[in-house]
Amino acid sequence: MPSPANTTVVVGLSGGVDSSVAALRLVEQGYRVRGLFMRNWEDDDTATVCTAEEDLADVRQVCSELDIPLHQVNFADRYRQQVFDHCLREFEAGRTPNPDVLCNREIKFRAFVDHALRLGADYVATGHYARLGRDADDRVTLLRGRDGRKDQSYFLYMVGQDALERSLFPVGELDKPRVRALAEEAGFDNFGKKDSTGICFIGERDFRGFLQRYIATAPGPIVDTEGNTLGEHQGLSFYTLGQRQGLGIGGRAGGGTAPWYVVDKDTAANALVVAQGSDHPALYSAGLEATELHWIAGSPPAGGEPLRVTARIRYRQPDQHCTVTVEGDRARVDFDQAQRAVTPGQSVVFYDGDRCLGGGIIRERIHHGAA
Known part of the structure; x- marks a missing residue:
């Protein structure tokens, strides 16, 4: 990487404390930093518009404190076509998709990266709790965030090598209390802001009432x-x-x-x-079938042999030991212990220690005794 003084980094600023401290750390390290605020949802009532304006006000205050320029971009059409419409089709098919995973692939690490490069960026940065490394072949590796309670590598397993090569995760080595403390010390108004929850870029909703508007x-x-x-x-x-x-x-x-x-x-x-x-037995599955596999390294490890790894079938779930058998774009996952509420449409993500290997979309559950 070139010296920070000659490196331009565009930070995706959401108005939250994590992305704000990501920008702060980059400024302190001497990078040429620019902020970018993304609007990705417009098909809504005034409540969401007000929330977006509040977020933008927090972003402006952070950029003012850091004395960095702020850009804005609207990806609402792309979000609707490439993330939201896909999720609606999954819901209509009876599955339960994870919009955050798809949003990271299509918006935060594709549309955002492309736009940042047009702004002259050498790198992009976000407030994700994750880290990056290198393997023996000098490929980028995705590692868990240092704070296990906030680690977000689960949501990033679909991000490709090209995007990761240009990405920085400045808060990946920190825990949340330290992030909030740094934000308060820097004079950011959002240092105590509640973490965002709900649907990616859409926020907290009455889930059924919201979906009934579209399904x-x-x-x-x-x-x-x-x-x-x-x-x-x-x-x-x-x-x-x-x-x-x-x-x-x-x-x-x-x-x-x-x-x-x-x-x-x-x-x-x-x-x-x-x-x-x-704890009804019908809630438990011995394994699962996954498709739409994505491997951080570009291909699965072990040259096609069954993998002994750990996996998560939901965010913040403790790691589960399993055997993964890969055949092309499909994988069978056999867990050492039966798993509760394996949900088609959600993601299964594989790990080797701190390293996120990749994952796929859960399509079928495997019950005890299934061949």
Whole structure:
């Protein structure tokens, strides 16, 4: 890397504390830093517009404190076409997609990188809690963030080598309390701002009410694992495996008081399958089938041999030991211990220690005894 004084870095500033401190650290290290605020959602009511304006005000204050220029760009059309529409199709198919994973690939590390290069950037930076390294072949490796509670490598497994080569993660070595302390010391108004949650770039919503604006409601039966009808659902798209809330069914005579959980979706019959108890066997899977594989190094390790790695099937899940058998763009994952609520549409991400190897989209669950 050239010396910082001769290196221009465009930082994606969201208005949050993490990206703000990313910019701060780069300025302190002597880089030529520019801020970029992305607008990626416009198909909405005034509440979201107000939130975006509040975020922009925080970005402006940070750029003023750091004395760096601020650029703005609108990726709303691209976000709608390449992220949101894809997610709607997944919901309509009865799966539960992860918009953050796709948003990172298509927007934050593709559209953003391309725009930053046009602005004269040598590198881009974000506030992700992740780190980068190099392997024996000098390829970029993606490593977990130092703060295990905030590590975001799970959401970055689809980012390609070209984008990672031009990326910096300045807060990857820090923990969240230190990030907030640095922001307060720097005079940033957002040092105590709550972490963003909800759908990437869309924010916190009444999930069902939001989706109903875009997906047709198709009510159907709620059934138990024996096929008995217990109630009516509002559409398979609005439920996910392992869900307990919002089912609208209570106890049954002789059935005990244990809560009901979603354990499957029968799309052919438009039926939502539920079972009682948080540890019901129907909630557990011995493994899974994944497709749309992406490997950080460009290809899977071990030359096609089964991999002994750890995996996560959801963000912040403890690592699970497993064997991964790869065949082209498909992988079978056999877990050492059965996993709860393996959810088609979500991502399975593979690790070798701190190194994120890649991952794929969960398509099918493998039950005990399946060949």
